[in-house]
Amino acid sequence: MSKAANTRLNILHKAFELIYTKGYQTTSIDEIIATTQVTKGAFYYHFKTKDEMGVAIIEEILKPTMQENFIKPTKTAQNPVEDFYNMISYLLLEDPFLQVKYGCPVGNLTQEMTPWNNKFSEALAELVDLWKTTIINSIENGKESGLIRKDVVGEQVAFFILSGYWGIRNFGKLQNDNSSYLVYLKELKSYLNGLK
Amino acid sequence: MSKAANTRLNILHKAFELIYTKGYQTTSIDEIIATTQVTKGAFYYHFKTKDEMGVAIIEEILKPTMQENFIKPTKTAQNPVEDFYNMISYLLLEDPFLQVKYGCPVGNLTQEMTPWNNKFSEALAELVDLWKTTIINSIENGKESGLIRKDVVGEQVAFFILSGYWGIRNFGKLQNDNSSYLVYLKELKSYLNGLK
DNA sequence: GCTTTTTCATACTAATTAGTATTTTTTATG
DNA sequence: CATAAAAAATACTAATTAGTATGAAAAAGC
Known part of the structure; x- marks a missing residue:
């Protein structure tokens, strides 16, 4: 990877972490360039505006991550009911990056940026649609x-x-412990068993 | 109501509307006093800080509204399954104040303010707990x-x-139409029937 | 009516914000 | 190596932000 491409990705990654933990609006460009050790000149060479960077995060960080973690696994899936439960359970309890108190990155951005920023809305809608379609296919199978x-x-x-997942993520933020996750997961299992 | 109490409530109401539609962080005090036709001196006489006003909105606007609309009705409730469905359906499709594109005020604030502002978290957690307890009681009955x-x-x-409600509200924001609500409600009905 | 307290109005500040203008350095290419 | 283009560094701006200082008007108490 070229050095330039590297700084670009570096910015995206660090900015994403900041935005995930702090929110988009409250993460300033000054803060981003401070933690990335990149100057403002470099930042604005790679991104015309802050929003352009935000959309790039969705498309170049969130989307591939989702593809890798949610879409790919279902290709080899056997039992939809079990797979759904495991997927949600993994995301809530085991994923090494996600944290209870910070919620779901996609959910957070959706909440914060829609309906005011069309570019964000479109990029996020694409993501979510991808996930939704995967689930639907799995059910048909x-x-x-x-x-x-x-x-x-x-x-x-x-x-x-998906609604339940986004919602319980919000509960997690509110209570800052995963006890609500555990209660939720029990009911999710019960609900999913009802689909059999 | 005294004139002073009136300006205070006026500020809270207008600020709440702005915050509901725009988000807390992106609603400035200058904007609030502009729409309320109240001066900065008056604002800071009634509220020491912006955050104090925010918490006041939760406690003095959101809480009473919730009491009136969610808690009270369950006192005369007959059939929990039907009541839950009607409650969610009403909120999603008929409530005259709530709008698809702006989501759920409580959910929005939770997402935006936790885990960074403890006062907000506590006030919101109290609200949500109230709602949760009401549902639990209703189920026990x-x-x-x-x-x-x-x-x-x-x-x-x-x-x-509750998770499902918060989550689907986020979907609504993303798509800015209530088609996702309709699909969600069908499954909610199916799920609730499974509790019988 | 006079005084005190409450309520509000005006003008300001210091910090932070996204973004720009300009120059310098680095890298690629002949 | 020379030159052009890409990448990055520095210094700045104009707008917006929450909050303050201070004084004026309104209301309440006597």
């Missing part, structure tokens, strides 16, 4: 293989699961 | 009257319902 009831509606379940 | 299965765990269901 499950219906064909007989692991899921035929009358289950994939889109409904997808919205239900 | 339902279990006694035989409308809900005995093996249903109230706390789990409460978290599940």
Whole structure:
């Protein structure tokens, strides 16, 4: 990787971490360049505006991460019900990057930037749609293989699961401990079993 | 109501509307006093800081509203399953103040202010706990009257319902139309029926 | 009516913000 | 090596921010 591409990625990564923990609006460019040890000239060489950087984070950091962690695994998936539970459980309890008190990066950005910034909205909507579609496909597969009831509606379940995930992430932020996660996961398991 | 108390409430109401639509951090005091037609002197007479005003909004605007709309109605509740559905459905589709594109005021504030502002966290946690407890009580009543299965765990269901609500509100913001609400509500009904 | 306290108005400050203008250094290319 | 282009460094600006200092008007108490 060229040195220039490296500084660019460095900015994106560090900025993402700051934004994840502090929020987008309250993370200043001065703060970003201070933690990246990059000057303002370099920053604005790579990004025309702060918002352009924000969208780049979504497309170049969040999207690939999601592809890798959520989309790819379902290709080799066997049992949708178990897979969904494991996916959510992993994200809530085990993912090494995500922290209870900071919530879900995608959820945070969605909450903060929509409906005021169209570029953000579009980039985030694309992400979420990708995830949603993956879940729907998984459910359809499950219906064909007989692991899921035929009358289950994939889109409904997808919205239900993802909404619950975003919501409980917000509860986690509020309470700053994962006890709510544990309670939630029990009910999620019960709900998912109802799809069989 | 005295004139002073009136200006105070006026500030709280207008500020709340601005914060609901724009977010807390991006709503400036200058903007608040401009829309309220109140001077900075008056503002800082009533509130020592912006954050103090923010907490006052939670306690003096959001809390009473929630009491009136969520807590009170359950006193005369008959069927928990139907009541939950109607409550969420009303909030999503019919409440005259709430708008799809602006999400849930409590959810928004939680997302934006936790875990960085303890005062906000505490005030919000109190609110949410109130709502949660109400749901749990309602479920216990339902279990006694035989409308809900005995093996249903109230706390789990409460978290599940509230999480879903917060989450789908975020979806609404993202898409800026209520189509996701409609899909979500169908699955919610299906889930709630499973509690019978 | 006079005084005190409450309530509000005006003008300011110091810090922070995103972004720019300009120059310098580094890298690529012939 | 020479030159051009890419990448980065420095110093600045104009606007916005929360909050303050100080004084004036309104209301309350006697």
